[in-house]
Amino acid sequence: MASLSATSLSFKAPSTQSTRISQVLRKASTFQSISFGRFQSSKSLRLQISCAAKPETVQKVSDIVKEQLALSADTALTAESKFSALGADSLDTVEIVMALEEKFNISVEEADAQNITTIQEAADLIEDLVQKKPAA
Amino acid sequence: MAAPFTLRKIGVQPNSANLTEARRRVFDFFRAACRSIPTIMDIYNLQDVVAPSQLRFAISAQIRNNAHVTDPKVIDLLLFKGMEELTDIVDHAKQRHHIIGQYVVGEGLVQNTGSKDQGKSDFLKNFYTSNYF
Numbered sequence: 720m721a722s723l724s725a726t727s728l729s730f731k732a733p734s735t736q737s738t739r740i741s742q743v744l745r746k747a748s749t750f751q752s753i754s755f756g757r758f759q760s761s762k763s764l765r766l767q768i769s770c771a772a773k774p775e776t777v778q779k780v781s782d783i784v785k786e787q788l789a790l791s792a793d794t795a796l797t798a799e800s801k802f803s804a805l806g807a808d809s810l811d812t813v814e815i816v817m818a819l820e821e822k823f824n825i826s827v828e829e830a831d832a833q834n835i836t837t838i839q840e841a842a843d844l845i846e847d848l849v850q851k852k853p854a855a
Numbered sequence: 856m857a858a859p860f861t862l863r864k865i866g867v868q869p870n871s872a873n874l875t876e877a878r879r880r881v882f883d884f885f886r887a888a889c890r891s892i893p894t895i896m897d898i899y900n901l902q903d904v905v906a907p908s909q910l911r912f913a914i915s916a917q918i919r920n921n922a923h924v925t926d927p928k929v930i931d932l933l934l935f936k937g938m939e940e941l942t943d944i945v946d947h948a949k950q951r952h953h954i955i956g957q958y959v960v961g962e963g964l965v966q967n968t969g970s971k972d973q974g975k976s977d978f979l980k981n982f983y984t985s986n987y988f
Contacts, residue, residue, distance in 0.1 A: 809878070810882075813886065817885075817889040821889075
């Protein structure tokens with residue numbers, strides 16, 4: 720802080736307004752970079768959590784979804800595709816959850832089952848339950 | 856399984872207040888039925904006849920049959936009858952040919968539309984189904 724004031728004092732003679740503007744601009748740019756960095760780190764954090772499910776789990780979930788909704792074998796199913804977008808009504812979603820319960824030998828609570836809307840969420844929940852099960 | 860699923864005998868519940876609660880009860884019933892499927896397959900020795908996914912499909916088809924109902928009381932009654940049927944099946948009060956006939960073959964999954972109806976007129980088909988057409 721002392722150095723800053725010293726510099727401001729030293730540059731006082733020439734155009735003070737320009738230095739202040741440049742200081743403000745510098746501050747603004749640093750603020751921008753900080754916020755951008757934060758945005759990046761939060762985004763990567765989020766990506767880390769969502770990538771916790773193994774790809775073969777996601778693949779198995781996609782297979783079950785395709786079989787349940789009678790989709791053709793070459794429909795592209797991404798991890799983010801919602802069940803409702805694929806033509807599943809709420810009963811279909813419950814049936815998919817039951818099929819996953821049978822396939823992975825887990826037991827999904829009703830509260831958890833309400834939040835499943837995409838394939839990725841289902842895979843994450845399955846991974847969670849599979850990990851918790853041997854510990855119990 | 857984490858714990859084998861047992862069907863709890865809950866008595867008659869009070870009527871559901873609105874459609875949302877009726878919906879929730881439908882899904883609860885469906886989940887209970889699906890979780891009883893391994894027991895059913897064990898009791899009636901259906902391992903070679905049908906797959907659990909086919910039984911799930913049969914149950915959901917029956918539910919979807921009545922999907923157009925909007926009155927919560929009617930839904931409650933349908934669920935009561937469904938629960939009664941499920942309890943009978945799990946209690947081994949039915950026999951194997953009942954299950955196969957009702958849920959697997961015939962009016963179940965595999966349509967046994969024989970050759971006797973082909974080529975007949977629409978009049979006769981309607982005549983066989985009901986008096987009013």
